[in-house]
Amino acid sequence: MSNKNIGSGVIGWIDYRLPIFSTLKHTLVDYPTPKNLNYWWNFGSLAGIFLLIQIITGIVLAMHYTPTVEGAFASIEHIMRDVNYGWLIRYIHMNGSSFFFIVVYIHIFRGLYYGSYKSPREVLWWLGLVILLLMMATAFMGYVLPWGQMSFWGATVITNLFSAVPVVGTAVVEWLWGGFAVDNALLNRFFALHYLFPFLIVGVVVLHIIALHTHGSNNPLGIDKKGPQDSIPFHPYYTIKDLFGLSFVLTIFAFVVFFAPDYLGHPDNYIPADPLKTPAHIVPEWYFLPFYAILRAVPDKLGGVIAMISAILILFVLPWLDTSKVRSATFRPIYQKLFWLFVVDVIVLTWIGGSPAEGKFILIGRIATIYYFAHFLILMPLVGVIETTKPLPNSISESVLKKPIKGGK
């Protein structure tokens, strides 16, 4: 990162002492990007924008929110009714978390399809998973803050999971609660941590971007750049493409925020928390449902918790479970089919997670859970060895000129 072509004057003077402008130019303007990225590559920058939306709306909400069991619910209604455009800010924040997860999940599935986790991008992949874990913790704690029925009972169910830990379980749970029940102490610390974690995410995002720019973006062909003819500068080509994608997604987002703001939430969370009244079905937010299904698929508390945590941790070793040398699923006929089967499996798990744990749902949930782990532990190592891959193109620029890369496959 040199300060060469950043010019003279004030900017040049500062940049000579603190290379902030040349760094920005390097990451947002000059960054050489493969020519052939399709629309699935839009979701990284989209995730960044949604993180920003969450932080900005969240800070405004925090100015009006009261983190006490007596005042929390009423302060949310105060925001919805008395604060100028408070309803808009809160609906953006509520649905923004859902959209953040949609965007990040698509970003992860894109990585799975095109082998973006493979050498030399393993650490980039890990950092992404760390962001996912932080997001999950943040979203869970955020959902507790309105102190409605689902907030309270969700917090009760999830914090009680730690009691599955042998010997020290109960002590750990009481330490988390700061008392002997889900109460004010928990609400207070969740508020503090819910405010802190997004900034930790920002930190990891910076590392994620540094790791990304070290070896550059992967691309739909999964082959390395051979020379300057394979890449174009980020600006204006990908800035305009990302802006178009952002505007498109914001349109859908606005539709939900303005016309169906409570669609993704649960009606029970508009009932104030009542420790004496358990809701008929305690369901987490939709983005946790696959993991909730895995938790409930195991007929043992500790086993269920281990399975649920493993479902994410297994992704950390994915670069070594995948034995194939070829990155992109486009050239891997068997893995390509398995990928879509895996997508279906996750959708099934989402559906099971939202259904009551009874009858046929239990069986389907168990089969889907076994398949989830089999995909990573058995199928991925095996397929990489037995599969005959299609011939890879010689270079990115060559294939761009032959035929435009269509989105998706």
Add this chain to the structure above:
Amino acid sequence: MFIINKIIQIFFLLTTIVFFNLTNVNAKSNDSNVDKMHFSFDGIFGLIDKASARRGLQVYTEICSGCHSLKHVSYRNLSGIGFSSDQIISFASQYEVLADPDSEGEVTMRSALPSDRFISPYKNSNQAKYMNNGAIPPDLSLVVKARAGAASYFYSLLNGYKEEPENFDSSNGYYNEAYPGHIIAMPQPLYGEDVEYLDGTEATLEQEIMDLISFLTWTGQPELNERKSMGFRVFLFLIFMTTILFISYKKIWKRVKAGLI
């Protein structure tokens, strides 16, 4: 402009999906006895009928407020359903609230101001419980959006006091077809002709229920009308901006696609 057509199609498709789900979510309920009804505030253009909500306020004031509080709503909020400030002042002044302690430390009462919240029928939850066989009548501010099935559920609930089945044990409560479990602590609140509407509308049971639902939908979502009209403008703007950005994107990328860069 094939691609633009395609984008418009996708927009249309997504919009329809969300829209149908949106109307479906009202029918989604844990009980099959909930009929899907149509309300003025349904869909993306549907707004709350203010005249109906004002009649609903009358039903709430004369019937429901005997047991149910409305503690998140202030009298001043009634401007949202078309009350003038004079009307609000005189409406609020009918009620008494606790005043601040006077200079001698005595607690006194004063008449309510527009800035006060709707007064509650009970001093506290223990009294509410004591007066109602142990069941606290829920606060109605958010009740429509706090129930699966929302407005349709309330329509069915208030219409659901049908003849009880033969083996029904009435010692636990009243029979209601729409209530989950069918045993409800609330006796039938509305029969028709329960109020005499100030605007002369005939107070049939159907009319009273629809008016009450309009009012309680408004208390739960006082921003609804403003939200939808703002949403429509935002949506149009974003479609316009997306189109412009798409055209710019295609223009900027032309040279790359042609292999010149």
